[in-house]
Amino acid sequence: MLVTARLKRAAELLIPHSVRARREEERLRERALAKEERRLARVAQRRAALLESDPGLRSYTVEGAERIGRVVRDYTAAGAADRNLDLVLRALDHAGIDHFVVPGRSPQRHVLGVHRSRRKDLLEAMRELHGDSPLYAVAPGPDGKAAKASAYVDGALDTEVKSGLVIRFAELLLSEHEDEFGGFDHGCDVEFWREATKVLAGDRAEHALDRLRVKIPVGAMDGALLGPRPNRIADVLTTDARTPATLTVRGRELPTFEPFSHRHPEDVGFPVDVVYTWVDGADPAHAAKRARHRGEVVDLATHAANSSRYTDHEELRYSLRSLRMYAPFVRHIYLVTDAQVPSWLDTDAPGLTVVDHRDIFTVPDALPVFSSRAIETQLHHIEGLSEHYLYLNDDVFFAKQVGAEYFFHSNGIVRLPFSSHQIGVGAPIAEEVSPNWAGKNARALLMEDFGATIAQKVRHAPLPQLRRVHRELEERYREDIERTARSRFRHPDDIAPATTLHQYYALFSGQGVRGKYRTRYIDIGTEQARENLAELGLDAPFDFLCLNDFDTPPERQEEVAEMLRDYLERRFPFPSPFERVDVLIGEDDPSRTEVAA
Structure with missing residues (x-):
């Protein structure tokens, strides 16, 4: 046996060095x-044990990588950030x-500071x-996105x-469809601040000094703490x-330092409400009333009162869900209707x-109206509505x-x-889309007053x-406002008080500036709508969606x-507090369709 081992070693010495090196590299x-x-087998065992121990967890894949999240x-979104903050605060x-x-x-997330010596x-x-x-513990990249993630399990x-x-x-938080809503973006960041002297x-x-946003003399840094990023x-x-x-x-008192304890100059400190307009065109009483008054109009454009304009797909239910999911700054919601209430809506909800x-x-003698333009002339009269x-x-x-700062x-x-998109030039054309009408009419008014x-x-x-x-619009353009308010259906003579007229008047009068909005519009009645919707995943780069039934x-x-x-x-699966628990999606409740006069 000893001789055999010696012969083997001798034989190996005869092998060229490059071959031996290659073989050693292969063995390593x-x-x-x-x-x-x-290691992967141990990881798989740990993950399987975790999933078995908690029925609320699911395993899913993102870009080829397996993740574990909680349904x-x-x-x-704000609640997801709060949840992760709580996990960290418990450990601290x-x-x-x-x-x-x-x-x-x-x-999207909370940030806490800790002395570097306490990281371990x-x-x-x-x-x-x-x-x-x-x-998960995550290393954020320069853009704030997760650069590398590591699961504790x-x-x-x-x-x-x-x-x-x-x-x-x-x-990570999932819907029942196992779509990831609460991702790494809503995690709680812990920054480890270091002693300047070290x-x-x-x-x-x-x-390190070059990366700092605050520039002070080195001599003044004695005893200072330095943050790892701006x-x-x-x-x-x-x-x-x-x-x-x-x-x-978010309603709890947390420790900080005095310079970090104040409202920032960019933060909106005033209340912001939301106003919706809604109609159920399938309601027999409303449809009959609409048909009766439609017969009185002789010059109605084909798209001004088409059935799609009044069709209810319960979009309001999901819009309210989206507002609750993503707009925590909203103080109060007002729903403006014509003696109607959605069957699923809890009108007693705070x-x-x-x-x-x-x-x-x-x-009041203008009522009933079936044009959103007419309704828009009156929304600012809602009692209690925020400025x-x-x-x-x-x-x-x-x-x-988003925050209120997105809008104000x-x-x-x-x-x-x-x-x-542009309004176009010339006078309103009967069969062009109604935003063109309103835009052209607003242009005539604003041109006369502002010369632009x-x-x-x-x-x-x-x-x-x-x-x-x-x-101001009501006072300055009273005749045009009242004419539009009396327009039962959309008409080429209308103005658009909430859209073109308000936005441009605010710009010209120094009460508004151009903003940046990331929006996606889809006409759901087109042949490509299904494909377009399939592209609107949770990671789509839009802050707002409009899914419009044009015709x-x-x-x-x-x-x-x-x-x-x-x-x-699937996109907005979480019921809001404004929904009745006893009325299912798509279910009708005739007792709630009409509001008593």
């Missing part, structure tokens, strides 16, 4: 591969680690409390993640600035008021978390949602409104309604 690679296979029956309190709120640069303690506390859970965290100066902690004594001191106030906290303070975060046309029309509000049609949906500057100036022409339409989005602008042929209405409902139920 095989060992590494075997080691990785054993939830209720979801808001458990380990007795001092921490402070940092004014982060994204509204925090990681150990997170492991102790959440090691057998679907919690898999064992040791990735070195790049756990050694970072910023670690994001997140539990940073300045290091080899990369010059690089925030909204300061990434340098000198000793004298570290006066303890508290900050109310935060919601149903308003009848009769309650707001200052020209700044959003006007929505029920086919407009929030698709990403903190000084009250409106961010105007102009479109790239207008060209662009307004986007299909939540439309920011100022009550004082509407009061669906009667023979396709059932098909289109089913397509739209399937999409909306």
Whole structure:
């Protein structure tokens, strides 16, 4: 046996060095591969055990990578961020680690600051409390997106993640369809702040100083804490600035430092309400009333009163869901109707008021009207409505978390949602789309008063409104406002008080500036609508969707309604507090269709 081993070693010495090196490399690679296979097997066992222990968890795949998330029956983007904040706060309190709120640069997540020396303690506390859970630790990239994620259930965290100066902690939240709503973007970021003296004594001191947004003399940094990245106030906290303070975060008091405890100049501090207009054209009483008055109009354009304009696909149900999911700043919702209420709506729900046309029309003999243009002339008369509000049609949906700052500057100036589409020139043409009519009529009024022409339409989005602008319009263009208010159906002589006229008047009068809106409009009655909807996933780069039924042929209405409902139920699956629990989707309740006169 000894001789055989010697002969083998001798034979190996005769093999060329390059061959021996290659074989050794192959052996090392095989060992590494075997080691990785054993690790993956352990990971698979841990994940399987976790999934078996908690029926609320699901395994799913994103871009080829397996993830584990928790199925939830209720979801808001702000709530997802709060949930992850709670997970981190529990660990910080458990380990007795001092921490402070940092004014982060994204509204999607919370940020906490911790001394760099306590990073290991925090990681150990997170492991102790959440090691057998679907919690992830994430290394954020420069754009704030997840650069690398490591699941606690898999064992040791990735070195790049756990050694970072910023670690994001997140539990992923899924709908019952296993779509990921609460992703890594809503995790809680923990920044590890370092002593300036230690940073300045290091080899990369010059690089660290260059990255700071706050520039102060080096001599003034004695005792200061340095943040690992910019925030909204300061990434340098000198000793004298570290006066303890508290900050109310989503209804709870959290520790911070005095410079971080104030409202920022960009933050909107005034209330913002939402106004919806809604109609159920299938209601027999409303349809009969509409048909009766339609016979009185002789010059009605074919699209001015088509059935699609009054068809209800329960879009309002899903628009309210989207508002609750993504617009936590809204104070109150007003639903304006013509003696109707959706059968599924809980009219007693806090935060919601149903308003009848009769309650707001200052020209009551104009009623009934079946034109949104006419209704828009009166919305600012709603009792209790905030000075700044959003006007929505029920086919407009929030698709990403936004704040009031998306629509208004903190000084009250409106961010105007102009479109790239144009009104056109010349006089209104009978069969052109009605926004062209209203835009051309508004142009004539504004040209006379401001000496400038207008060209662009307004986007299909939540439309920011100022009550004082509407009061000015009502006073300045009284004849045009009253004529439009008396227009039962859309007419080429109408103006559009909430869209073209309001937005451009605000611009010309110094009460508004151009804003940036990311919107997607789809006419659901077109042949390509199904394909277009399929492209509107949760990661689509739009903040608002408009799914408009412009003129669906009667023979396709059932098909289109089913397509739209399937999409909306998957995109906005979480019932809002405004829905009655005893009325299912698509179910009618005749007792709730009409509001008693």
